[in-house]
Amino acid sequence: MTLTTDARSTTLAEFSELPRETFAERSMELPDELIRGTSDLHIHSGPWLKSCPGRLDPFRIAEQAKAAGMKSLVFYDHTLGVSTGTAQLTKYQVPGIEVFGGIILTSVLGGMNPRAVKTALHYGAGARFVHFGAHCTHHMVIHEGSFVDGKLVRFVDQYPKFAKDELPRAIRIPLEGPVSDDLGEILELIAERPEVHLNTGHVSVDEAFRLVDLAVEFGIRKIVVAHPCRARMTVAQQKALVEKGALLEGAVSDWMFHRGLRRTNYYVEPELADEIAGIASTPELSGGVVPWAKQIREIGLEHFVLGTDYGIRSGPTPLEGQRTLISTLLDLEFTPEEIHLLVKTNAERLLDIE
Structure with missing residues (x-):
């Protein structure tokens, strides 16, 4: 699901009335103006494990986003796995914003x-969306771990029972x-519903690559x-x-996260509190936001959908994350039109809310 060159040009033209700034004259207010109508496609809304609380409850997340003029939010629950009930209750409680x-397929739900x-x-x-697993994919199970005497040791090596069970x-x-x-x-279930997208998960x-090939083979439109x-x-x-x-x-x-923070991302046992956050091995993005943004430019803005991935207690609120994202893209000299393509138009097309 991508934009053609002509479609992208038309999309950018639609935003010709967006406020502007120059390198020498930058605006404190522009990020708040550009946040209106945008979507955050990745929010950890809770409920949460008691040992890993969230920053806000889902109602306050939605209230803040609505007050800022955002258009839609996508909630994730990587513990029990289903966020559709939370989304429905939030829509009832906070009308005026799409939720x-x-x-997320989890071992809690029986895996596949x-x-x-x-x-x-x-x-x-x-x-x-149907997401093929977060912290309980085979890839994550064999990589998550903690430090022992200053060295990272995988849980599968520390705890034979964990390896046997998980x-x-x-x-x-x-x-x-x-x-x-x-x-x-x-x-097949995903393919039957064009409004549902497949997310590869933490595989x-x-x-x-195999999952994308299978999705194409089965006729899934959004991947x-x-x-x-x-x-x-x-x-x-x-x-x-x-x-x-x-x-x-x-x-x-990807570029603003607590690397090495010991957290119970999924498992309730204290000894299984992961210290590498599962995504610390990112050689292509080790330089932070600059290579991250460079990749977006090189590959093409029309191919990206963005979210904050925020919601944990020790991080900013999702709204603060969205403002940080927009402000950072402005500092990297993305135009308002390009920013809206990334955080508004592409999201609307994925969610069918154009």
């Missing part, structure tokens, strides 16, 4: 479970050969490569996925 949810997907599509606000439950995409009946049914790079997975890819790999029709997710947390 969407979806399902088509029944969970089918239910989520009809539960609450109805799932608008590796069989972990979500894994076959790199070749036939797919399981469960995976096939999930892909390995090789798994992401998003999750930001932790994309961050481990070279530009050439990202371009290859774009050529297959995938969109690439970027997040503020």
Whole structure:
């Protein structure tokens, strides 16, 4: 799902009335003006594990975004996995802003479970995305860990019981050969609903390529490569996925996040509090926001959808994250038109709210 050159030109022309600034005369107010009508496609809204509380409840997240003039929010729940109920209740409580949810496949929900997907599509606000796992994918299970005597040691090496219990439950995409009946049914469920997009989740790079190929094979119209997975890819790999029709997710947390903060992202046991945040291995983005933005320019703005990935207690609010994103893009000399393409138009097309 991409924009053609002509469509992109038309889109940019639509924003000819946007406020402007020069390098020498920059505006304190411009980020607040540009935030109106935008969408945050990745918010951790809660509920939360008691050991890993959030920054705000979902109602206050939506109230702040609505007051700032934002158009839509997409809620994530990577613990129990289903955010459609939270989205529905938030829409009732805070009318006047679009709120969407979806399902993240988790071992809590039984892993690769088509029944969970089918239910989520009809539960609450109805799932608008199916995400192939966060902290319980096989890739994450074999990489998360903590420091022991100054050295990072994986949980699968520290705790044999963890490896025995969690590796069989972990979500894994076959790199070749036939797919399981469960995976096939999930892909069919997504393909039947053009408003639902597939998110690759926190899988390995090789798994992401296979999943995108399968999505195309099954006729899925909207495909998003999750930001932790994309961050481990070279530009050439990202371009290859774009050529297959995938969109690439970027997040503020890619370059503004608490690396090494010990948190119970998914597992409730204190000893399983991850210290590498699962996405710390990002060689292509180790320089922070500058290479992140450079990749967006090189690959093409029309191929990216952006979110904050905020919501944790120790981070800024999602609204603050959205303002930081817009302000940073302005500082990097993205034009108002380009910024709206990234945080407004592309999001509207993904969510069918143009």
